[in-house]
Amino acid sequence: MGHLKFMQYLNFCCCCIPSFENVRTATPLSTRNALHLTGILPSAVENLDQQKKRALSQLRAKSSSLEKYIFLAWLRNTNIRLFYRLVIDELEEMAPLIYTPTVGSACLEYSHIYPFLAPPGVPDGLYLSINDLPNLTQIIKNYRPYPFNESLTPQIAVITDGSRILGLGDLGVNGMGIPIGKLQLYVAGAGIDPRRTLPITIDCGTNNEKNLNDEFYLGIRKKRVSDEEFYPFVDAVLKALTSVYPDLLVQFEDFSSEHAFDLLTKYRDNLFCFNDDIQGTGAVVLSGFINAVRLVEKDVHPTKHRILFFGAGSAGVGVAKQLLEFFKIEHGMSEEEAKKLVWLVDTKGLVTSDRGDKLASHKVYLSRSDNEGRQYKSLMDVIEYVKPTVLIGLSSTGGVFDETVLKRMAELNKNPIIFPLSNPMVNAECTFEDAMRNTDNRVIFASGTGFPPFVEQVTGKIRYPGQGNNMYIFPGLGLGAIIARPVKITDRQIYASASALAESLTKEEYDQNFLYPAVQRIRRVSAEVAAAVVVTAVDEGLARNPEINSMVKKDLKELLSRSGEKWQELIKYVEERMWDPNHEKAFPTESLIEKSKF
Numbered sequence: 001m002g003h004l005k006f007m008q009y010l011n012f013c014c015c016c017i018p019s020f021e022n023v024r025t026a027t028p029l030s031t032r033n034a035l036h037l038t039g040i041l042p043s044a045v046e047n048l049d050q051q052k053k054r055a056l057s058q059l060r061a062k063s064s065s066l067e068k069y070i071f072l073a074w075l076r077n078t079n080i081r082l083f084y085r086l087v088i089d090e091l092e093e094m095a096p097l098i099y100t101p102t103v104g105s106a107c108l109e110y111s112h113i114y115p116f117l118a119p120p121g122v123p124d125g126l127y128l129s130i131n132d133l134p135n136l137t138q139i140i141k142n143y144r145p146y147p148f149n150e151s152l153t154p155q156i157a158v159i160t161d162g163s164r165i166l167g168l169g170d171l172g173v174n175g176m177g178i179p180i181g182k183l184q185l186y187v188a189g190a191g192i193d194p195r196r197t198l199p200i201t202i203d204c205g206t207n208n209e210k211n212l213n214d215e216f217y218l219g220i221r222k223k224r225v226s227d228e229e230f231y232p233f234v235d236a237v238l239k240a241l242t243s244v245y246p247d248l249l250v251q252f253e254d255f256s257s258e259h260a261f262d263l264l265t266k267y268r269d270n271l272f273c274f275n276d277d278i279q280g281t282g283a284v285v286l287s288g289f290i291n292a293v294r295l296v297e298k299d300v301h302p303t304k305h306r307i308l309f310f311g312a313g314s315a316g317v318g319v320a321k322q323l324l325e326f327f328k329i330e331h332g333m334s335e336e337e338a339k340k341l342v343w344l345v346d347t348k349g350l351v352t353s354d355r356g357d358k359l360a361s362h363k364v365y366l367s368r369s370d371n372e373g374r375q376y377k378s379l380m381d382v383i384e385y386v387k388p389t390v391l392i393g394l395s396s397t398g399g400v401f402d403e404t405v406l407k408r409m410a411e412l413n414k415n416p417i418i419f420p421l422s423n424p425m426v427n428a429e430c431t432f433e434d435a436m437r438n439t440d441n442r443v444i445f446a447s448g449t450g451f452p453p454f455v456e457q458v459t460g461k462i463r464y465p466g467q468g469n470n471m472y473i474f475p476g477l478g479l480g481a482i483i484a485r486p487v488k489i490t491d492r493q494i495y496a497s498a499s500a501l502a503e504s505l506t507k508e509e510y511d512q513n514f515l516y517p518a519v520q521r522i523r524r525v526s527a528e529v530a531a532a533v534v535v536t537a538v539d540e541g542l543a544r545n546p547e548i549n550s551m552v553k554k555d556l557k558e559l560l561s562r563s564g565e566k567w568q569e570l571i572k573y574v575e576e577r578m579w580d581p582n583h584e585k586a587f588p589t590e591s592l593i594e595k596s597k598f
């Protein structure tokens, strides 16, 4: 083998673009012989499981989550198959490291921990700066995922501008950790081929002074551009992306609230896209809510709930709108009737139409006008006024559901439904432990970030918190959309994803009053979510995949009921299309061996 072939094998070609996968000690002897690699690798030939065991022990030896994050990023960049074997098999341990809460710390530190010892040419994703406006198409074509395969074009892009990263605010280009992390969950959770994922951060400046003054900050050092520049730039990016990849699904992520709603309104009907913070979070919370409502049904009739949202940003309003769909679809309520079950609280108190300040446009729809001129400023004032059965936190205000709030919820309700959904952990409105202690263990609980289980004092019974993790929805929703290729992502498809998730509980999970399925079952759950999206898209007449259309149309009635043999067959069809790191042909090196014969 010449020098060029060898460099290719080690992931480098002469222009430093990785071409072939390097599985290192898992390289079989035949391949080592064919590529003249004997002696270059140690003599042991390992399988993926042995490699995984070593990687796991190296990972666990690291003392901080951030060090673990950096180790995993390095692993992903050097042995992608091993990385995903580890993440898929140990998802419960890995998800908090590659995603929330650790991704929050990683984004805060992104410009300092960069570049994860990545070999040259292994891209993190695409950085598209406002200065690149004239050359967007060419720059998008520059992106070559690792290991590169020309025929595998990106199917899904997660795009952010870093302006509202989790609950951490404007982090500018440091927000790149989010699209990278979300797409890793697409691979692990729904079996999207990693080479077909495209993380994108658009850099329109940042208003984060700390970043602007940080000598290592990697983004453009100027304040965010005005809306007059921002919207045309986003438009140009999306046009360039879809001109290069016409079937690309675009997931908007962590844009500031106003922009998030505006972009979704602007593009939802003419671009293959959705917004994870509005629609994904909405669906995942709706799903937990459906199961929570079921758990308290004997005490509270579903249409008698009084739902208080603390936090009225993109996630708060997105979730509230999604819950309205439940009352409309499942309980035949009109939109006006359903709206009466919801109260929003923002930093100024209860959102009312006569409060005297100019409400942001996304809040107007759910503002109350039955407050008889009275304004309620503090959360406790609003709780006394509304007497909620459900309290949902999407405020990024850590600990705001304090002892007084939780105890009052427990006085008002036999089983208060309390969802502190803010991320990362420091921003959660309360912990699981606080919620249990202050409600005599009666709370029905789901959080955005993972909390440890709680041991009941008297009984010694272990209680598990629900985690309304977005990862239960977006990978399955995206996979279903990629398979059916609907013209657009509709509210009905989102609703189907939420209700399929609610129904995905096993008998054991159901009997233990779980709100969400076990994380370890994520691939099966994603297949069910995806199948529900596929069926809905076909039923709506929007699916563009002819094979899917003919397959699903034959048995549409049965498939819409999401039960029976045909439903199981469809789930199997979806599962068979999931990428797995062990698949023999995942990243073939055969072509390299062929070439080396000449």
Ligand SMILES: O=C([O-])CC(=O)C(=O)O
Binding pocket: 100, 165, 166, 167, 254, 276, 277, 281, 423, 448, 469, 470, 471
């Ligand atoms: O990442 C999550 O699980 C929730 C999310 O999108 C956010 O907080 O922006």
Ligand SMILES: [Mg+2]
Binding pocket: 166, 253, 254, 276, 277
């Ligand atoms: Mg988000």
